[in-house]
Amino acid sequence: MGSNKNNWSKVISAKRSWWDIDLKGVLNYKDLISSLIRRDLVSIYKQTILGPVWFLFGPLFTVFTYTFAFSTIAKIPTDGIPAPVFYLAGTILWNYFQACFNQASGTFINNAHLFGKVYFPRIIPSIAMIISNLLKMLLQFIVFIVFCIYYQNQEMISMNIYILSFPLLVLLMAILSLGFGLIISSLSVKYRDLNQLIGVFITLLMYASPIIYPSSSVPSVLKPYLSLNPIAPIINSFRYAFTGAGAFDWWGILYTTIFSLFMLFFGLILFHKVEKTFIDTI
Amino acid sequence: MNNIAIKVEGVSKKYRLGVVSSVTLKKDIKKAIHNFFFKTKKIDDVSENDRSLSDESEYVWSLKDINFEIEKGDVIGIIGKNGAGKSTLLKILSQITAPTEGKVKINGKIASLLEVGTGFHPELTGLQNIYLNGSILGMRKSEITSKLNEIIEFAGVQRYIDTPVKRYSSGMYVRLAFAIAAHLDTDILIIDEVLAVGDAEFQNKCIGKMNEISKKDGKTVLFVSHNINSISNLTNKCILLENGKINFVGKTEEAIAKYYSKNKNIVNTYNAEYNNERLKVLNVEIVTTYTSFTQACEGIFKIRFTIQTSEPINNAGISFQIFNNIDAPIVHISLFNSEQPFLSSSGVHTYECEIPKLRLFMGDYKINVYVAENSGQNLLEVIEGICPFNVKMINKHRDYDWQANSCAYLEEFNWKKT
Secondary structure, eight states: OGGGGGGOSEEEESOOOTTOOOHHHHHHTHHHHHHHHHHHHHHHTTTOSSTTHHHHHHHHHHHHHHIIIIIIISOOOOTTSOHHHHHHHHHHHHHHHHHHHHHHHTHHHHTHHHHTTOOSOTTHHHHHHHHHHHHHHHHHHHHHHHHHHHHHHTTSSOOOGGGGGHHHHHHHHHHHHHHHHHHHHHHTTTOTHHHHHHHHHHHHHHHTSTTSSOGGGSOTTTHHHHTTOTHHHHHHHHHHHHHOOSOOOHHHHHHHHHHHHHHHHHHHHHHHHHHTTHHHHO | OOOEEEEEEEEEEEEEOSOOSHHHHHHHHHHHHHHHHHOSOOOOOEEOSOTTSOOOOSEEEEEEEEEEEEETTOEEEEEEOTTSSHHHHHHHHTTSSOOSEEEEEEOSOEEEESSSSTTOOTTSBHHHHHHHHHHHTTOOHHHHHHHHHHHHHHHTOGGGTTSBGGGSOHHHHHHHHHHHHHTOOOSEEEEESTTSOSOHHHHHHHHHHHHIIIIISOOEEEEEOSOHHHHHHHOSEEEEEETTEEEEEEEHHHHHHHHHHTOOOOOOOEEOOOOSOSEEEEEEEEEOSBTTTEEETTEEEEEEEEEEESSOOTTOEEEEEEEETTSOEEEEEEEETTTSOOSOSSEEEEEEEEEEEEOBOSEEEEEEEEEEETTTTEEEEEEEEEEEEEEEOTTOOOSSOOOTTTOSBOOOOOOOOO
16 A cells, blocks of 8 residues: 555644644635635625614614714814824724624634534634625725715824725734634634633723724824734724825834735734644534 | 545544533642643543443543545445444534544535535525535535525425525525535535434435435435434445444445444343232243334334233133324234133233234334133233334335335235236
């Protein structure tokens, strides 16, 4: 049998090296990715009359609440631009991050019924989730653009050439949320305590990010700490590109890029280590 | 040319017992520290997979050193008691979980059906679920599209294909799910008890489809089931697992016989003590085709009665009835003094009744015993629900389908042209 060692189309063994991530396998399952995306998008508005319009309703409602609570009542500054567009600019990418992070961190627990019955590369639901959330986010983005064009015509904001950085900013958010999510999902397979912390973590991270306040209003004592937050440069740069408020944070984006790539790398390795036998512990 | 489809080399699987808590965290940390400083893996205390042993160890070997080869085109059954490691072996073969030790080498495209309808979304229509479930099972979209009509027709859900599956009857749901799985195009197929679904008619259809897949298409099939009838219908070879180890690999009939000879601990005889009554049935025992009270349909069946009497019984008679699992009487056999001297003296008597070919439908049965005097006028003793046994239709070549509801017993008969 020694001579036809290479004839086996698949070898399942106890140990696998940490870098041996099956990327080719993922490509073989691209039809599954599209099926899962379709499932996510179609199933969510089944038996509703407004259908996908509901994707827009949530963020719009949030923005009106923020405008009322934080701008009108609490009088938090909005960097000199109209409050609705200020909050929308903050929440669109933030919501994307939050949705991706929440779903990625539940990968193993929420898909245990699937993973326990069928084999496919375990990363696939996460990839599908990143894309289906992207599509939902783009829908909200269209509404945001409508707002932007309205205020642009009123000359209250100034969209600029930096809007071309939008795909990069989205990509960074996706990588960051996937990285964080994979780490949490891998660690929470055995010890579920982490899942309890996610809600707290998300709330803290939101208030540590310039979503309901502009970076310019942060006291200079706190600024170094805030600049550690990899989300902040994305939000700030996005807001600058579409409204002209604040500045495009080149250094911050560089920091976020390195940070998020590292997180993704670390997350993938952890995930890879766990995926083979997690079903025994979950 | 390599003719081996699956080669399993020294596969073992260890499971941790108990719940995950702060105690396990403490142990995990201890182990990690130990591994870090001493660079040697601390050997965990692992016990064998035998539930009858009480052992303090924290780990258990669900499978231990499994080795076998499966040739291309083989249809293999995996049998064994609950907890023998069948499901663990399936999970390893289908890559759900990795073995603790050893290797599995696979040659060809493999797919596993540990469940039908995995990933079905209740809100999606039948059609959408065909695509979703098909792609979860590893089919390409184009492949599903080309087989779409076949799948829908096999499932018989044409009218409902654009209705969400949450509105399906459970039978329709399962039929659709099975239909998708049955149209998977792979070289090796691993199947776990999925046949235990649907009504009798659909089960037969499934068995037919399985036969077609394995025999006509020449696929390699691994089939795990508790249902010995379908195992013997479908497979030609079997692997018998016992306490996580391979007990036997070989012909299905031999494996089944071995499997039944393993369950000796069930007591299915009736015993009573004599207390100076006029008549007492001391013992009733049955002799079935296989041990552990498993009877083959059309096999020899014997029942023995031991009766003690203090005086001759006038015109004594004995009879027994065989009841099925819903307490319907199927067979009634009796013996009277007029046919043969019976209990005509005091003492201990043993009588045996032999049924040369017990043609019962597969299922569970039990026996009622009646002893009477005066030609059945006066009942002396009634014993109900004893000597349970199970009838299997092993290796029966059926020219027609014997359905559970068509008849309960087949009589011996001769046809003649007159």
